[in-house]
Amino acid sequence: MKSDRRDFLKTSSLLASASMIGTGISLPSTDTLVRATKHARMKLSFRPYTLELKHVFTIATSSRTTTPVMLTEIEYDGITAFGEASMPPYLGESHETASAFLSKIDLSKHENPFELETILKDVDAIAPGNPAAKAAVDIALHDLVGRLLNQPWYNVWGFDKQATPYTSFTIGIDTEEVVRQKTREAEEFKILKVKLGRDTDKMMIETIRSVTDKPICVDVNQGWKDRSFALDAIHWLKEKGVVFVEQPMPKESIDDMAWLTERSPLPTFGDESIQGLADVKKAYGVYSGVNIKLMKCGGMREAHKMLMLARSLGMKVMLGCMTETSCAISAASHLSPMVDFADLDGALLISNDAFDGTKIIDGRVTLTDRPGIGVKKIR
Ligand SMILES: [Mg+2]
Numbered sequence: 318m319k320s321d322r323r324d325f326l327k328t329s330s331l332l333a334s335a336s337m338i339g340t341g342i343s344l345p346s347t348d349t350l351v352r353a354t355k356h357a358r359m360k361l362s363f364r365p366y367t368l369e370l371k372h373v374f375t376i377a378t379s380s381r382t383t384t385p386v387m388l389t390e391i392e393y394d395g396i397t398a399f400g401e402a403s404m405p406p407y408l409g410e411s412h413e414t415a416s417a418f419l420s421k422i423d424l425s426k427h428e429n430p431f432e433l434e435t436i437l438k439d440v441d442a443i444a445p446g447n448p449a450a451k452a453a454v455d456i457a458l459h460d461l462v463g464r465l466l467n468q469p470w471y472n473v474w475g476f477d478k479q480a481t482p483y484t485s486f487t488i489g490i491d492t493e494e495v496v497r498q499k500t501r502e503a504e505e506f507k508i509l510k511v512k513l514g515r516d517t518d519k520m521m522i523e524t525i526r527s528v529t530d531k532p533i534c535v536d537v538n539q540g541w542k543d544r545s546f547a548l549d550a551i552h553w554l555k556e557k558g559v560v561f562v563e564q565p566m567p568k569e570s571i572d573d574m575a576w577l578t579e580r581s582p583l584p585t586f587g588d589e590s591i592q593g594l595a596d597v598k599k600a601y602g603v604y605s606g607v608n609i610k611l612m613k614c615g616g617m618r619e620a621h622k623m624l625m626l627a628r629s630l631g632m633k634v635m636l637g638c639m640t641e642t643s644c645a646i647s648a649a650s651h652l653s654p655m656v657d658f659a660d661l662d663g664a665l666l667i668s669n670d671a672f673d674g675t676k677i678i679d680g681r682v683t684l685t686d687r688p689g690i691g692v693k694k695i696r
Contacts, residue, residue, distance in 0.1 A: 357394035359424035359461070361454065363387050365412040368403075368640055368667045372499070375489045375512070378538060379407050384640040387415040388671060389453040391461050393430060398464055399672070399692055400457030400648075402449035403612050403641035403663070415450040418443065422454060430461050437618055448592065448615045455616025456648040456690060463689030470651035471684060474621065480654035481682040484661045485510035485534055490517060493524050500528040507680040508532045508560070510660055514540015518550065522557050534658065536563040539589055544573040548580055555582045561658070563608060563635075564588040575603045586635055593619055597626045606633025606657065611649050612641070617690075624652055638663035647674030648690040653682045671696040 368384040389400035404410040421443050427436050440454050463470050471478050486506035488499045490513075503509060509529075511521055514537040525533060535554060541547040547565045554562065561584040566574050568590040578585045584605035591600060591607045593614045600607050609623050620636075627634045635658040636649055643664045653659045659682050664670050674692035676683045685691040 359427060359430055360392045361389060361419065361422055361424050361457070362392070363389045363416070363419045363453070365416070366642075366671060368642065369669050370640060370666055371668050372489070372495075372666070373491075374640065374666065375491060381406065384667075385412050386641060386645075387412065387419070387450065387453055388642070388644065389419065389457045391424065391430075391454075391457040393461055393465075396461060396464050398457045398461035398689060399644050399694060400453040400455070400460065401642055401645040402453035403639040403645055404449050405639050408449070408612075410447060410449045414447065415453070418447045418450040419453070424454075430458065430465065433458060433462065433618055437616070441615065449612040452611045452614075452616040452645070455618055456611065456645060459617045459648065460689035460692070467688045469684065469686065469688055469691050470617070470648075471654060474651065476651070476654040478654065478684050481650070481684060482653060482656060482659045483507040483680045484659045484677055484682050486662050486680075487536075487660065487666070488512065488521075488525065490515055490521065493520060496521060496524045497528055500525050505677075505680050506531075506662075508534060508658075510662075511535050513537045519553075522554065522559070526557060530558060532560045533558060534561050534563065534660075535559055536588070537565045539564055539567045541565050542567065542570075544570075544577050547573075547577050551577075551581050551583050559583060561586060561605075561633075561635075564590065571603055578602075578604055581605075584633055586633070588637065591623075594622050594626060597623050597630070597632070601630050601632065604632075606635060608635045608637045608660075609652070609656075610637040610639065611645060612639050617648055617651070620649070620652055624655055628655070633657045635660060637661075640666050642667070642670050643672040643674040643676075644690070644692050647672070647685075647692050650675035650682050650684055651690065653684075669696065 366386050366388050370382050373382050385404050387402040391398045402415050485508045486503040487510045511533055513535045563586045586606045586608050587600045587604040588608035597607055607627050609620050611620055614620050634656045636656045637660045641663045646661050646664045672692045673695050
């Protein structure tokens with residue numbers, strides 16, 4: 318087994334070297350990778366961090382001004398790699414739960430960081446749930462592997478860096494005055510995402526339409542309980558230039574949702590209904606598409622599998638986020654060249670970002686050339 322692994326490492330490193338000839342990017346030598354694998358050990362560490370939100374954030378079910386996150390690092394043979402768990406309170410994870418989960422992980426027993434499938438399966442088996450804490454390990458491990466290969470993940474996955482989508486900018490439920498102000502502030506963005514699901518839905522849309530006619534997508538966060546009401550609302554929204562509707566009904570309302578999607582003049586996306594890979598299969602015939610988020614599914618590896626399955630089923634895909642630093646946003650952004658819609662504004666909603674990474678430039682998700690997930694720690 319050991320010699321097989323060394324051979325694999327030699328081969329993958331040589332292939333990486335061959336593909337990079339002429340690009341001027343220096344790669345670790347074959348010897349470096351093999352030596353690292355034989356002697357170095359991965360060490361995971363983590364620290365709690367609290368994101369300060371620029372505006373009070375209100376959705377159909379809650380309001381808040383901060384988001385707890387856990388920042389992870391994996392050290393390996395002189396390299397430091399970064400990850401993050403974002404834990405909005407309504408999802409049930411916290412600094413305490415993440416700390417308890419991460420304390421149980423011993424990465425030093427794995428000799429080869431490239432064995433993502435084995436290592437992450439091992440991490441997953443420690444306890445059920447904890448998707449954000451698991452994502453924090455998954456992201457740091459992907460960052461490490463990318464750094465060892467000296468390649469950004471969009472290259473490892475074979476995605477076109479230039480094919481990234483525009484990101485939507487989220488406008489939460491608020492007063493007419495604040496909604497108008499936020500719409501004006503979002504001038505840079507080509508598409509707006511509006512939170513609906515309370516009795517202010519029409520006011521929200523009409524207020525935005527009094528400022529701009531750019532495309533809008535809406536997220537109802539399970540707020541509509543009656544399917545006929547939902548269908549009427551979607552017809553009205555289509556006339557107002559809305560392009561899709563996210564999680565219009567409660568996640569348990571599967572039959573009603575299938576009924577609605579069949580009749581809806583706009584694509585429907587499942588978000589709260591969709592956690593991991595198995596949910597993509599269940600969403601087929603119920604929603605037009607799925608909203609993939611690293612913090613729901615446990616990280617980049619599962620998200621990539623979900624993306625491929627959804628595509629193979631002919632479903633649409635959007636890529637979402639929580640409020641999170643540019644660490645988790647950058648990790649997700651490597652999938653963005655393959656999705657229909659991106660909602661990766663999470664780092665723009667906070668005032669104390671701890672990383673520099675993928676940026677939103679003129680509304681578009683803009684990937685860096687850096688290896689791994691492409692981040693630099695700034696705080
Ligand atoms: Mg949503």
